[in-house]
Structures are given as C-alpha cells and as structure tokens.
Amino acid sequence: MSGLYVHIPYCAKLCYYCDFHFSLNLKTRNGFVDAVCRELQLRKDFFSTPVETIYFGGGTPSLLTDEEIGQIVSTIHETFQIQPDAEFSFECNPDDLTASYCESLLKNGVNRLSIGIQSFFDDDLQLLNRRHSSESARKAVRIAQNAGFQNITIDLIYGLPNMTMERWKKNLDEVAKLNVQHLSAYSLMVEEHTALHKFVRTGKFILPSEESVLEQFNYLIDWAKANDFEQYEISNFAKNGMYSKHNTSYWTGKPYLGVGPSAHSFDGEKRFWNIAHNAKYIAALRNGVIPCETEILTTRDKYNELIMTDLRTKQGVNESVIAQNFPPKYVQDFLACKAKFLKQNLLQENGTFVSLTRKGIMVSDMIMSDFFETE
Numbered sequence: 001m002s003g004l005y006v007h008i009p010y011c012a013k014l015c016y017y018c019d020f021h022f023s024l025n026l027k028t029r030n031g032f033v034d035a036v037c038r039e040l041q042l043r044k045d046f047f048s049t050p051v052e053t054i055y056f057g058g059g060t061p062s063l064l065t066d067e068e069i070g071q072i073v074s075t076i077h078e079t080f081q082i083q084p085d086a087e088f089s090f091e092c093n094p095d096d097l098t099a100s101y102c103e104s105l106l107k108n109g110v111n112r113l114s115i116g117i118q119s120f121f122d123d124d125l126q127l128l129n130r131r132h133s134s135e136s137a138r139k140a141v142r143i144a145q146n147a148g149f150q151n152i153t154i155d156l157i158y159g160l161p162n163m164t165m166e167r168w169k170k171n172l173d174e175v176a177k178l179n180v181q182h183l184s185a186y187s188l189m190v191e192e193h194t195a196l197h198k199f200v201r202t203g204k205f206i207l208p209s210e211e212s213v214l215e216q217f218n219y220l221i222d223w224a225k226a227n228d229f230e231q232y233e234i235s236n237f238a239k240n241g242m243y244s245k246h247n248t249s250y251w252t253g254k255p256y257l258g259v260g261p262s263a264h265s266f267d268g269e270k271r272f273w274n275i276a277h278n279a280k281y282i283a284a285l286r287n288g289v290i291p292c293e294t295e296i297l298t299t300r301d302k303y304n305e306l307i308m309t310d311l312r313t314k315q316g317v318n319e320s321v322i323a324q325n326f327p328p329k330y331v332q333d334f335l336a337c338k339a340k341f342l343k344q345n346l347l348q349e350n351g352t353f354v355s356l357t358r359k360g361i362m363v364s365d366m367i368m369s370d371f372f373e374t375e
C-alpha cells in the first residue's frame with residue numbers, strides 16, 4: 001500500500017483547539033499550488049509501487065478552487081502511477097460544500113469526503129470557534145449524498161467543555177440519521193500553544209472530568225455496535241468494512257509521501273517533514289529545493305511506533321512481525337508485557353495477533369507506554 005498526502009495549509013477561521021499547521025492569510029495560495037506541484041515532481045521517484053490512496057488534508061482543502069485542485073491532481077497523475085481504484089479522500093468544511101463544488105470534486109477524482117462536523121450543537125461550535133453551524137453540517141452531508149458521494153466520513157469530538165451524556169447521545173443520534181459510512185470520534189485534546197489551552201488554564205472553559213469522558217467513550221463504543229459501525233481503530237468506526245484505506249496504511253507502518261508545508265513522509269527507514277511555514281516553503285520550492293528535515297529511525301523508534309499504531313487497531317500487533325524484525329531482548333520484553341496484560345484481561349490473542357480488549361481500550365495509553373522500549 002502506497003499513500004500520498006497533500007497538505008493544504010490555509011483556513012478561513014482559527015478553531016480554538018487546533019494545533020495543525022495552517023495560515024489565515026490566503027494571499028500566498030497561487031504560489032503554494034505551484035510549489036506543491038514542483039515538490040511532487042521532485043519526489044517523482046519516491047514510490048516503487050502504484051499509489052493506492054490520495055488524501056488532501058489540512059488546513060482546509062475545500063478552500064481551494066476547482067482549478068487549483070485540478071492543477072494538483074493533474075500533476076499527481078503526470079508524476080506517479082495511480083491505481084485505477086485508488087481511494088481519494090478530501091477534507092471539507094461543511095460551509096464550503098455546494099452542489100457545484102461536489103461536482104468539481106467528483107470530476108477531479110475524489111471518491112471519499114471527510115466532513116469536519118465536530119458537534120451538532122451550535123453553542124459547541126461557537127465555543128470551538130468553528131466556522132459552520134449544525135444546520136450547515138446536516139445540509140453538507142445531504143448535498144454530498146445527492147451529488148453521488150457514497151463514501152462519506154464525518155468527525156465528532158467528545159469530552160467538550162460542558163458536554164453531558166445527554167448531549168453526546170444526541171450528537172450520535174444525529175450521526176445515525178445521516179446514513180454516513182464512517183465516523184472518526186476523538187476526545188478533545190488540549191494542546192499547548194492553542195487558545196483552548198489558555199482558556200482551560202484561566203478557567204474560562206471547564207472540561208468534563210476524566211470519568212465523564214470515559215463514560216462518553218464507553219457509550220460511543222456501545223452506540224457503534226448497535227448501529228453497525230465497526231470500531232476498527234480506537235477512534236475510527238466504519239460501516240460494511242469501509243475503513244479509511246489511507247489511515248490504515250499509516251497505522252500499519254506502510255510508506256507514505258506527504259507534500260506541502262509541515263507534511264510528514266515515511267519511506268520505511270527514514271521519516272522526513274517539510275518546513276511548517278508557507279512563505280519559506282514556497283520560496284524554497286521556487287529554487288527547486290524541498291525544505292525538509294530527515295530523521296533515520298532507530299530500531300527502538302520502529303518498535304515503539306509499531307506498538308503505538310498497531311495496538312490502536314482492532315487487528316492488533318502481529319507477534320510474528322515482532323519476532324522476525326526485532327532483537328531478542330525486545331521479543332522477550334514483548335512476551336512478558338503481553339502475559340501480564342492477558343492475565344489482567346486488558347489484551348486478547350487471535351492467532352499471532354495481540355489486541356486490546358474493551359477494558360484495555362479504556363487504558364490504552366498506559367498499556368502502550370508499558371510496552372515501549374526505552375533503550
């Protein structure tokens with residue numbers, strides 16, 4: 001599986017919880033589209049197999065015009081071999097989705113829409129400083145479905161300030177009504193250097209207790225089962241096996257190329273990431289240079305990453321992969337840790353795979369950090 005990620009580093013409004021790289025200044029976008037196309041050309045030898053997934057994320061990709069998307073998509077096709085049935089995901093803000101915009105996305109080959117909804121309560125959306133309303137979120141899904149999209153995922157956040165179980169249940173009831181194929185539901189993270197961090201620190205926002213957040217997460221898992229959504233990763237739920245192929249390739253350690261400011265790539269041995277500054281990124285590419293830093297992964301990095309990603313998935317960690325690729329000490333540590341957590345009913349085994357139980361999912365961070373190698 002080979003995946004291509006394109007980072008679109010622009011937003012129309014700053015969401016208070018966000019720590020992704022983006023700019024509210026859209027003046028550089030023409031230069032940006034040219035720069036991304038140049039980076040794609042310079043990375044022409046990255047893939048040794050056809051690209052199976054394309055993902056436009058951000059930022060807000062839906063701020064791009066039909067022509068801008070078309071220019072990037074044409075360059076992708078001219079530069080790489082793309083599987084005819086490749087998954088092509090595109091992140092959208094609900095306010096940007098009109099019938100004609102959907103049509104242009106379909107024409108450009110997009111076959112999976114990711115709509116950032118976060119909550120169906122207007123006061124939650126205002127509190128997070130989101131740009132859309134709950135009504136425009138519902139409308140966006142209907143417009144996309146009417147346009148012909150048959151693979152739609154939406155994002156929700158739980159653990160919001162003042163979120164009660166009743167409100168969380170209502171949010172999930174709304175998802176059930178929308179008839180979407182996929183849901184990503186995340187617990188609100190308070191990242192440093194965000195407005196949210198400041199509001200929590202100064203007492204402007206009061207977060208729910210850890211117990212209530214866990215209660216909301218537990219309810220989510222029950223709700224998903226009752227509504228035929230399979231929890232194939234801790235925060236991701238799919239109907240009828242419609243997993244995100246792109247994200248699954250991240251979670252299973254497959255190589256991927258990320259282009260655009262701040263985008264990360266992994267070629268199986270090295271990780272590299274582009275400068276998180278739009279103007280500097282554009283200026284460097286004008287001179288034919290990709291402004292990126294590289295890190296060669298150590299055996300310990302690779303092991304810890306494998307634990308961190310695979311243990312989040314329903315399938316879990318393949319013990320044979322550990323045995324075949326890591327030194328005996330790591331294998332012994334893995335087996336000791338596994339035995340301890342199996343006894344506590346936090347892990348389960350299925351053939352050579354080891355995965356979290358329902359009880360284990362609730363304490364996944366503790367389990368992963370216990371598995372991690374420190375030297």
Ligand code: SF4
Nearest residue numbers: 011014015018058059
């Ligand atoms: S739209 Fe997405 S990337 Fe932009 S500020 Fe909001 S959360 Fe961040």
